[in-house]
Amino acid sequence: MATDLRTVDLATIRNIGIMAHIDAGKTTTTERILFYTGITYKIGEVHDGAAVMDWMEQEQERGITITSAATTCHWKDHTINLIDTPGHVDFTVEVERNLRVLDGAVAVFDGVAGVEPQSETVWRQADRYGVPRMCFVNKMDRVGAEFHRCVEMIVDRLNATPLVLQLPLGSEADFIGVIDLVNMRALTWRGEPEKGEDYTIEDIPATHTEAAREWRDRLFEALAEADDEIMELYLEGQEPTTEQLQTAIRRATIASKVTPVLCGTAFKNKGVQPLLDAVVDYLPSPLDVGSVTGHSLKSEEEILERDPDEEAPLATLAFKIMSDPHLGKLTYLRIYSGTLTSGTQVLNSTKDRKERIGKIYRMHANKREEIEKATAGSIVAVMGLKQTTTGETLCDPNQPIILESMNFPAPVISVA
Ligand code: GDP
Numbered sequence: 266m267a268t269d270l271r272t273v274d275l276a277t278i279r280n281i282g283i284m285a286h287i288d289a290g291k292t293t294t295t296e297r298i299l300f301y302t303g304i305t306y307k308i309g310e311v312h313d314g315a316a317v318m319d320w321m322e323q324e325q326e327r328g329i330t331i332t333s334a335a336t337t338c339h340w341k342d343h344t345i346n347l348i349d350t351p352g353h354v355d356f357t358v359e360v361e362r363n364l365r366v367l368d369g370a371v372a373v374f375d376g377v378a379g380v381e382p383q384s385e386t387v388w389r390q391a392d393r394y395g396v397p398r399m400c401f402v403n404k405m406d407r408v409g410a411e412f413h414r415c416v417e418m419i420v421d422r423l424n425a426t427p428l429v430l431q432l433p434l435g436s437e438a439d440f441i442g443v444i445d446l447v448n449m450r451a452l453t454w455r456g457e458p459e460k461g462e463d464y465t466i467e468d469i470p471a472t473h474t475e476a477a478r479e480w481r482d483r484l485f486e487a488l489a490e491a492d493d494e495i496m497e498l499y500l501e502g503q504e505p506t507t508e509q510l511q512t513a514i515r516r517a518t519i520a521s522k523v524t525p526v527l528c529g530t531a532f533k534n535k536g537v538q539p540l541l542d543a544v545v546d547y548l549p550s551p552l553d554v555g556s557v558t559g560h561s562l563k564s565e566e567e568i569l570e571r572d573p574d575e576e577a578p579l580a581t582l583a584f585k586i587m588s589d590p591h592l593g594k595l596t597y598l599r600i601y602s603g604t605l606t607s608g609t610q611v612l613n614s615t616k617d618r619k620e621r622i623g624k625i626y627r628m629h630a631n632k633r634e635e636i637e638k639a640t641a642g643s644i645v646a647v648m649g650l651k652q653t654t655t656g657e658t659l660c661d662p663n664q665p666i667i668l669e670s671m672n673f674p675a676p677v678i679s680v681a
Contacts (some may be wrong), residue, residue, distance in 0.1 A: 271575055275552040277343045278642045279544055280599070282350035282363060284391065285373035286381035290403040293531040294373050294540075295347060299630035301537055302338035302345070333628040334585035334597045335644040340541045346644040350387070362656060364394045365669065366584045366599035366644070369548030371540065372400045376410030376528065380418040388423050397519050397549055398425075401540055402528040405433050406440045412528050419526065428487055428514065428523040431539065432480055434473065443528060443539060444469055446481045447510050454535040464535045484510075491517040511546055519549045551642035557601045559658065559668040562614055569666045571602035575640035578664035579603030579611065583653050587646075592633075595626070595646040596653055601668065603661060605639045605647075614665045615657035623649020 285291035335348045350363045350370070364370075370391055374380060391398060402415045412433045419427045431443040434451055442453030442464065451473075452464045469477050489499035492513040498505050505513070517523040525547055529536040551573040559580065561567040571580040585597040598605065605611070607625045612618075626633045626646045639645040653659060658668040 273575060273640050273642065275573055275642045276550045278346070278550050279343060279548055280346045280348060280366065280368045280551065280642070280644060281544060281548055282348045282367040282370045282396075283373060284350045284370050284384070284387045286375070286378070286383040289373045289375040289378070289381070289384070290531045291373050294371075294401065294403060294537060295349075297531050297533075297537045298345075298347065298541060299336060299338055301535070302340050302541070303630055333646070334587055335628060335646070337627050337629055337644070341545055343545045344643075345541070345544060348644065361390055361394075362584050364391055364396055366582060367396060368551060368554045369397045369399070369544070371544065371548075372398055373531075374400060374402050374415055374419075375407075376402050376404040376412065376415060377407050379411075379415045380422040385422055388425075395521055397521050398524050399518065399543055399547060400425075400427065400524055400526040402526065403531050405528050406437060406530045406532060408437050410437060410440075415528075416526055419524065425524045426487065426491070426522065427526045428517070429480055429484060430514070430525045430543065431527045431529075432473070432477060433528050434470070440530060444473060444477050445539065446477060446484050447514070448507055449477065449481065452539055454533045464538050487523065488513050488517060491520075491522040515547045518547045519553050551601075557668060559666040562617065562665050562667065571666060571668075573641045574602055575604045577602040577641065578666075579605060579659075579661040580666050580668060581605060581611075581659045582668050583650070583655055583657050583659060586653075586655055589646075592624075592626075592648055594650070595648060596650045597644065597646050598639075598659065600639055600641055600643050600645070602641045604641070605645070605659075607637050610662065611659045612662040612665055613653050613657055614660050614667045615669075616652060618652050619662065620650050620653055620659060622647055 283291050283295055335346050337344060337346050348363055348367045372384060372388065374384065400419060402412055404410055416427050416429060419425050430446055433440060434442045434444055442451060444451050451467045451469050453467060455465045485499060485505065489496040495505055495513045514525060518525055525543060527540055527543055529540065531537060556570045556572045558568055558570050561569055571577055580602045581598040581600045583596050583598055587595050589595050605622060605625065607622055610619050610621050613620050625636050625639055627636055628646055656669050660666050
């Protein structure tokens with residue numbers, strides 16, 4: 266029997282973007298995610314408190330800033346590639362390009378302002394590309410923050426089907442955590458993030474149990490509308506188990522039938538942990554997204570498919586070119602299929618020119634990691650590409666494909 270040489274479990278990868286109206290808290294949320302995953306990764310890696318402190322001090326001095334077009338972090342045995350999605354309407358073409366390379370997205374809203382016009386624009390673009398989404402109602406600590414009003418706006422303005430998975434616990438300055446309706450427990454931010462502690466898991470306070478039960482029933486009902494298995498249980502009057510709920514939420518989210526809604530505050534390190542859990546639990550992996558299509562060099566009519574598999578022919582898309590102060594020109598690639606190896610020759614099929622792959626980097630918040638190879642599902646930065654610009658395909662010279670067909674619908678830009 267042939268040995269399976271595959272090295273990466275694609276099911277553990279999430280390529281996601283964070284989209285938001287300006288000021289909703291995209292930067293803060295992203296930085297918290299990178300900071301927090303950095304700490305926990307270090308703890309998992311070295312089991313040494315001193316190293317954690319080093320990392321913290323270093324980061325406090327420098328501050329974590331996201332300068333990379335895609336940053337890799339790790340959460341609960343998963344690799345999350347955060348792809349920077351420009352939020353401004355002026356960058357609409359760039360937003361579209363980025364939506365093309367991500368598998369799922371988190372929309373961040375300001376708990377006071379709710380759904381704002383720019384979020385509507387990006388939301389509609391994501392609709393067109395069929396990008397499964399989750400919502401994070403941020404700034405729940407602010408005076409005037411109202412979770413349920415935001416949920417209503419998600420229905421009215423975005424025409425989405427929200428699936429409320431959490432309720433806020435306390436409000437404004439007394440906002441202390443969330444009620445997790447899937448597991449029926451309270452998550453509060455009382456622990457010490459410096460020690461890598463999780464949020465604390467507690468019983469739902471008695472004053473909230475009725476509301477929690479009612480909202481869990483609503484969650485069950487809304488999910489029944491979207492998922493046959495849950496509908497069956499619903500009709501039989503049976504309660505789903507937590508596992509059944511989670512599986513159904515994942516299925517319905519990936520099918521873009523529902524949009525899970527969470528709430529919190531990016532002001533707390535631990536505020537992003539339940540969000541990270543939900544990214545891992547509900548947003549799709551490259552395997553869920555499946556194969557990509559493109560066309561042959563000869564004809565746009567000749568449609569070709571590439572599987573998310575490291576053993577398949579190489580097919581990648583350049584989605585961003587950046588100038589790194591130390592490395593010079595870096596081309597960010599999303600690898601859809603096959604394996605990209607440093608030093609090899611690939612074909613820029615869009616231009617029909619050969620290119621040589623220089624050094625390959627995986628970009629993290631605090632370091633870049635040089636790697637020899639990168640496999641399907643990953644997002645990397647590559648040095649040495651001379652002729653490739655954004656939107657172009659790099660592929661196996663012997664099995665060429667052009668990935669980005671130009672027949673996307675023309676962007677509809679609504680500026681409110
Ligand atoms: P972006 O434009 O979406 O990237 O938003 P930023 O992350 O830069 O945040 C905009 C402003 O809101 C900044 O002043 C942040 O400090 C603040 N902010 C972000 N998250 C929160 C939050 O959870 N609570 C409160 N009160 N303010 C927040």
